[in-house]
Amino acid sequence: MVGIVAFGAYIPMTRLPLSLINGRPAADGGPEKAVAFYDEDSVTMAVAAACDCLGSEERSTIDAVMFASTSYALREKQGAVVIAKALDLRGDVETADFGGSLRAGTDALKAAVRAVASGATGRVLVVASDCRMGAPRGALERNLGDAAVAFLVGSEGVVAVLEDSAAVANEMQDLWRTDADDFTHSWEERFVVQEGYVPSMTRAATALLEKSGNGIQDYDRVALYGHDARSHATVVRGLGVVETQVQPTYFGRLGNCGAAFAPLLLCAALEQASAGERILLVGYGDGAEAFSFSVVGDSAAARLGVGGHLERRRPLRSYDSFLRARGLDKKEWQAGTGPGLAATIRLRERDADIGLIGAVCEACGQVHFPRSRVCVKCHVRDRWQPYRLSDKTGQVLAYTFDYFFPTPEPPAIMTVADVDGARVHIQLSDVAPDQVQLDMPVRFTFRKIHEAGGKANYFWKAVPV
């Protein structure tokens, strides 16, 4: 039996209250969207979702990583391989990127299930992550949000089985973005909904029902990609889905998170589902594809998931903060001219920088970060084993609030954390300065540290447990 073994999600805790877009103050409980902050992008969110999904799963059992996004920054150089390094996966792990369509997330999930079912590979980590860019104060901006979701697909300990799927291809120009575009373009809204979203979604779902012999009433949960809240309701009505079946779409809380959206709704459904239930999932983009899942087991849920992440909120103070966080403000100096970090140094330090891998001394047991040649404790040379810190918790021993370091909402918080005896000098994030305390426990999250060279340079940050 092949299917989803584990699942998890990541939603950035930063929220843009939609009223700020038009210069009105944020109201408690008012509509908002989740936004990747200045140190997050589709790759960092993907790693966070993968960590949420994997929990204590043995990393070395993962055979492949599939990464789906429409907002991965580089045209040449893979995202999946960065994610694999950050997760400390095996050196012979297969890696592949999926992109080019809002359907990339469900495409990757389907490909993973088929790959495992064919016997070609064993366990596949699927991560869908999108950081959507609507033009500032434009029509799309209010509707789009950022999030990531991850699934472990395998053949043992399966929680949900993919029973069937049905696709509809629909070549049209509804939403698009070229290389040169910073923001997503959309043709006229009613055209997008009436010729694209509603008929494609409806036809895919209908095709699946016909193919499988199921009626819509056979599904306990119906998770439909939503172009926006209103058109989502149109599809719900058209398919005859009753309210108790509808998987909420989180408009006004999260926003449309692109390639991650349909998979994220599936994740949310699985968080609540119990064995014996059936889930209908329909993803959209250049047509649509419908999937029928049957829930066969209860998940071992230590994860935060969609539900837990939605509860973690940090509303931005101003629209300017949002613009700065997204690099949309004017700057005195053009960023990113020049090659950035030396590729040679980056190669030598990739285990530490991207993997947060330290070393443990075989002679005395002292853990080091970063790895060094001679042990600081017992002075024995070159007797090391790699030691992964990224999945450990640490303790804040020292901190400072740095107002000099450029961040959209100063200060940046710097800390030295003790992790299993190693001392790690690292930024502390996702916490208000007045909540920082000596000896508080922290865990680690993969983040963008800066964009020297015009591309994301990654390291880890500490965040409260």
Added chain:
Amino acid sequence: MRDKTAIVGVGCCKFGENWGQSREDMMVEAAYQAYEDAGIDNPQKQIEAVFCGVVYPNFSTGEVADALRFYDRPISHVQNYCATGTDAFRFGAFGVAAGVYDTVLVLGYDKPKDRGVSGPSVAFDRVRGLPATPAGWFSLCAARYFDTFGADRSDLAKIAVKNHHNGTLAPNSMLKREITVDDVLNARMISWPFGLYDCAAQSDGAAAAIITRADKAKDFRDDFVLVKAVAIALGENPQTDPDFDFLRWKPTEYAARQAYEMAGISKPFDEIDVAQVHDCFTLTELLTYEDLGFIEKGAAREHIASGTFELDGELPVNTDGGLKTFGHPTGATGVRMIYENVLQLRGQAGPRQVKGATTALSHNIGGAPQACGITILGTP
């Protein structure tokens, strides 16, 4: 090492944002002041070697040779974080003590104000360790120290107020303005707990010292000053040291042990009359009181309150206003402190003179911080 070498001349240019002065201008000014102070009228014949402390060199040693027209002899650059000037002095003193040279020039200089930024530049050559500002490194002991010993920002502020006062009395200082504790507490935050006034200024400057054999010092002047000790010690990186307690800077403790042993000092608080210590940030000066063994660990707060380290206190510290009012042209600072201590030991420090001073200490600490330099000078 003790008493084998002597300082017979010192020089110091005005420290500040010396927009109109080049590195050559400042070097020449400091060196020629030192020649005059030592009664050297023919430096070409009398200076055998030059040891320079500089952290931002443009053309390395060639710029020193060309500025002072010293050829056909050794000139070296020494770099050791903020202890750079002190380490250059160490090389000079050791060269003379070893009998290799009779008379050498030590020259500390730096010109950070040609870089177009008012603070340190944030370096993007790595992804670890950011924010890479000295304020972010030196503040790391604050939370733990405050929590353990009950000190707070107002204790730090009193150090800034003291040094600003002393700076008004020093002709070569950059900042000559009295400030209040409230000024310090209300200034904009740089890196907690350091507000603007907790931080040393940035400035350009140069300072020079002439070292000769102790037995030849009288040929230059009667009130020469003896080198009792000069020590450098590196410590574990406090950001990765698995045993660090965030209550001290270990490099200072290490260098102090060396220096006191060299100078034969067992009770530093009683035996040292005046000290110039590295006040890059107010907390650095506070920790240094303790790390140098002047007072017990944790006792700084009560001594700050009682004025122990003020000009009229039992052990005046940073009598010229320190890095706080001189700024910190990194290579120059250690030599600038030696300049002040020489004036104090010769009784020439004017309104900031510590009466009857016979033993003077100077101290620098820099890097993460990892390197400390200490000199102890004394009257013959």
